[in-house]
Amino acid sequence: xxxDFLMPKLGLTMEEGTxxxxxxxxxxxxxxxxxxxxIETDKVESDVEAAGEGILHHIAEVGSTHPCGAVIALLLxxxxxxxxxxxxxxxxxxxxxxxxxxxxxxxxxxxxxSRRDGRQFVSPNARRRAAELGVDLNSVxxxxxxxxxxxxxxxLAATRPRVATPVASPVAAGPAVAPIVSATGQVLATAAAxxxxxxxxxxxxxxxxxAQDGRVTRDAVATYVRQRLSAATASPSATSSTANTADALxxxxxxxxxxxxxxxxxxxxxxxxxxSLQQMAQLTLTMDADLDAVIADRDARENKPGFxxxxxxxxxxxxxxxPIVNSQVTSDGIALLPDVHVGMAVALDEGLxxxxxxxxxxxxxxxxxxxxxxxxxxxxxxxxxxxxLEGGTFSVSALGMFGVDAFTPVINPPNSAILGVGRLxxxxxxxxxxxxxxxxxxxxxxxxxxxxxxxxxxxxFAQTIVELLNDPKALDAVSR
Numbered sequence: 001x002x003x004d005f006l007m008p009k010l011g012l013t014m015e016e017g018t019x020x021x022x023x024x025x026x027x028x029x030x031x032x033x034x035x036x037x038x039i040e041t042d043k044v045e046s047d048v049e050a051a052g053e054g055i056l057h058h059i060a061e062v063g064s065t066h067p068c069g070a071v072i073a074l075l076l077x078x079x080x081x082x083x084x085x086x087x088x089x090x091x092x093x094x095x096x097x098x099x100x101x102x103x104x105x106x107x108x109x110x111x112x113x114s115r116r117d118g119r120q121f122v123s124p125n126a127r128r129r130a131a132e133l134g135v136d137l138n139s140v141x142x143x144x145x146x147x148x149x150x151x152x153x154x155x156l157a158a159t160r161p162r163v164a165t166p167v168a169s170p171v172a173a174g175p176a177v178a179p180i181v182s183a184t185g186q187v188l189a190t191a192a193a194x195x196x197x198x199x200x201x202x203x204x205x206x207x208x209x210x211a212q213d214g215r216v217t218r219d220a221v222a223t224y225v226r227q228r229l230s231a232a233t234a235s236p237s238a239t240s241s242t243a244n245t246a247d248a249l250x251x252x253x254x255x256x257x258x259x260x261x262x263x264x265x266x267x268x269x270x271x272x273x274x275x276s277l278q279q280m281a282q283l284t285l286t287m288d289a290d291l292d293a294v295i296a297d298r299d300a301r302e303n304k305p306g307f308x309x310x311x312x313x314x315x316x317x318x319x320x321x322x323p324i325v326n327s328q329v330t331s332d333g334i335a336l337l338p339d340v341h342v343g344m345a346v347a348l349d350e351g352l353x354x355x356x357x358x359x360x361x362x363x364x365x366x367x368x369x370x371x372x373x374x375x376x377x378x379x380x381x382x383x384x385x386x387x388x389l390e391g392g393t394f395s396v397s398a399l400g401m402f403g404v405d406a407f408t409p410v411i412n413p414p415n416s417a418i419l420g421v422g423r424l425x426x427x428x429x430x431x432x433x434x435x436x437x438x439x440x441x442x443x444x445x446x447x448x449x450x451x452x453x454x455x456x457x458x459x460x461f462a463q464t465i466v467e468l469l470n471d472p473k474a475l476d477a478v479s480r
Contacts, residue, residue, distance in 0.1 A: 002080060003052055005036070005073035007066045010386050014041050016191045018065045019072065023047070026058040036073070044353075044384050050075070057082045067191040126151045133158040136187060136205065138198075189216035196221045269351050273410050281450035284408045285458060289466045291424060291440045297472035305369035308344070308398045311421050311444070313368050313475040314468035316340050316360035319394055320479050322461045324453045326393050328414040334452055343392035343412060344372055346379040353379050354412055356392040364476040400424060406443040416452040419465070420445035 007017050017039040024036050035047040036056065050056075054075030066072055074082060126149045130137050133154060140149050140157045187204040189197070193216045197204050200221070207224045209216045276282070294310050305313075319326040319340045327336050340361040343354040355375035360368060378384045395412045400423035409420040422443040429439050444465060448458045468474055 001077065002057075002082070003054060003075040004071045005050070005052075005056070005075055007039070007060075007068050007070045007072050008048055009068035010039075010041060010046055014068060014386075016065055016067045017041050019060055019062050020045060021062060022058060024056050026056060029053075029055050030075070041386075044386055044389055045382055046386060055080070064186075065191055070191070126154050129154045136203075138186075138204070187216060190218060192218035193221050200225055272413060276411050276413050279413070280411055282411055282447050283450050283455070283458075284445055284447040285455070285462065286406045286443050286445050287459070287462045287466060288427075288441050288443055289469045291442060291469060293470050294472050295440055301365075303366060303369065305365050306372070307400075307424060307442070308396065308421055309365065309369045309372055310469060310472060310475060311398075311419070311465070312342050312344060312357060312360060312372065312396050313363075313365055314465045315394065315396055315419055316342050316357075316363075316368075317468055317475065317477075317479070318461055318464040320361045321464055322457065324457060325417050325448070325461050327416045327452055328393070329416070329449070329451060334416075337393050339393070341391050341393045343395040343415075344375065345395060345397035346376050348380065353384065353389065354392060354395055355379055355384055355388045356390065358391070361479045364478055365472075366476075394418070396421060400442060406445050409445060409447050411447055411449060417446060417448040417458075417461075420447070 010017075018041075019037060020040050021038045022036070023038060024030055024034065030036060030050045031053050032050055034050045036050050037048050039046060039048055052075050054077060057074040057076055058072075059074060060066060060070075060072035076082060127137070129135075129151050130140070135154050135157050137149060137154075140153050188209070189204050189207075193204065193207075196202075196218050197207070197216075202221055202225060204216050204221075207216045207220050210220065291307065291310075294307065298304050298307075298310075319342075323336050324334075326340055327334050329335075339359060342357045342360040344357060345352055345354050355378070357363070357368060357371050357375065363371065375384070375388060378388065392412065392415065394415055395409075395418040397409045397418060398421035399407055400421055403423055405422045405425070407420050407422070409418045411418045422445070424440055424442050426438045427441045429437050431437055444462060446458055446462045
C-alpha cells in the first residue's frame with residue numbers, strides 16, 4: 001500500500017515550503033535517509049530525507065508551495081501502480097460545506113476544473129501547454145473523459161480574454177489587479193489563500209497581492225470577498241475599492257528600469273524589520289571602545305580571531321552579567337532566558353541572515369572564532385541548517401568593513417536588544433602634560449527595547465562590553 005510523503009515541518013515557525021528540486025526522479029527506489037528533494041522555507045533552503053522505503057512517485061511539481069503536512073509524493077511498494085489522478089493542486093480541496101453568504105459567493109463563480117479525491121484532473125500534456133501559454137488551470141473547464149482538462153481546453157482558454165471572476169453581481173469589481181504569475185502559469189499565492197479561494201470560487205488573479213511578499217495572502221482573499229459581498233448590498237456611491245486600503249503603497253514616481261519583488265528572503269526581512277519597529281519602543285546609544293589591548297592580544301595568537309569575534313565574546317559575557325538584556329517579551333511578561341545564544345548578521349547578495357552562535361558565553365575565543373567562521377561560510381554557501389538560524393537571544397551586526405562609524409541597528413524579534421559594530425579607526429588622545437598619542441577605537445551602537453529596560457541598564461551593559469574588550473584575556477574564561 002502506498003505511503004504518503006509529506007511536506008515536513010522543519011522548525012516551529014515553518015508553515016509552508018516551496019519545492020526547489022526533486023533530487024530523486026519519480027520511479028526510483030529510495031531507502032530511509034536518502035535525500036529526496038530540496039525545499040525553501042522563509043528562512044533557509046534545506047534537503048529533505050526519506051523516513052521510509054519504497055518507489056518514489058512525485059505528486060507535487062517543482063516551484064509549487066505546500067503547507068506542512070501536505071502530501072507531495074508517494075512511496076509505492078514493488079509492482080504497485082500510482083493512483084490515476086496523481087498531480088494535485090498545491091493545496092487539497094476544501095470541504096464543500098459553507099455558510100449562506102459563502103455559498104452565495106461560490107454559486108456565481110465559474111465551474112472549477114474537475115477533481116478526483118480532491119486533486120486536479122489534468123492531462124500531463126495539458127499541464128505542459130498551460131505552463132507554455134501562461135494559462136491558469138483553475139479557470140479552465142475540462143471537456144475530456146470525466147471532465148478531464150485536455151490540451152484543447154487549455155488552448156481554447158488561451159484565446160479568450162482574461163477577466164476577473166464576478167463574485168457578487170451586479171456590482172462591478174474593483175480596479176484591475178495585475179497578478180504575479182509563476183513559470184508554471186499559476187498566480188503566486190500562499191497555500192492558505194489557494195484553499196480559501198477554491199472554497200469560495202474566487203479567481204486569485206482578481207485579488208490584490210501583498211506588495212512585500214509578492215503573493216496573494218489568505219487575508220487578501222477574505223478582504224476581497226467581504227468587499228464584494230458588502231458592495232452587492234450597498235449603493236454605488238457607497239461602494240469602496242479594495243485597492244484603496246491604508247496599506248496600499250503609492251506607485252513609482254518614475255517609470256522604473258526594473259522591479260525586484262520583495263518575496264522570499266527579501267520579503268521576510270521587510271516584514272520582520274517593519275514589525276520590529278512597529279511593535280517595540282526602540283532606542284539607540286553609542287559608546288566608544290579602545291581596542292589597543294585586543295590588537296596586542298590578537299597579534300600574539302597563532303589563529304587570529306576577527307575583531308567582531310572579540311565583540312561577540314564580550315557581548316556574550318556581558319549578557320551573563322546583565323540577564324535583563326538576554327530576554328524577550330511574552331504574553332506573561334518579560335522572560336529572562338537561561339542560555340546565551342548570540343546571532344551574527346551575515347550579508348548575502350539577496351539579503352541578510354543571522355546564524356546563531358549557541359552558548360556563546362561557554363566558548364573561549366578560539367572555539368568561538370571557529371564557530372563564527374563555520375556559520376559565515378555556510379551562510380554564503382547556502383548550507384545553513386534551520387538549527388543554525390533559530391533560538392538567538394541577542395544579535396551583533398557589523399558594518400565597520402564598509403567604513404561605517406556608527407549606525408542604528410534594528411532589533412531582530414523576539415530579542416530585546418542588538419549591538420552594532422563600527423569600523424576600527426585611529427583616534428587622537430590627549431595624555432598627561434598635553435602629550436598627544438593615538439589609539440585604536442571603534443564605536444558600539446546598542447539598540448534596546450525600552451519596554452524591557454531603561455537607558456541606565458542599557459549604558460551599564462555597554463560599559464561592561466567596553467571593559468571586557470580592555471581585558472581580552474577575560475574573554476577566554478567560560479561560564480559553567
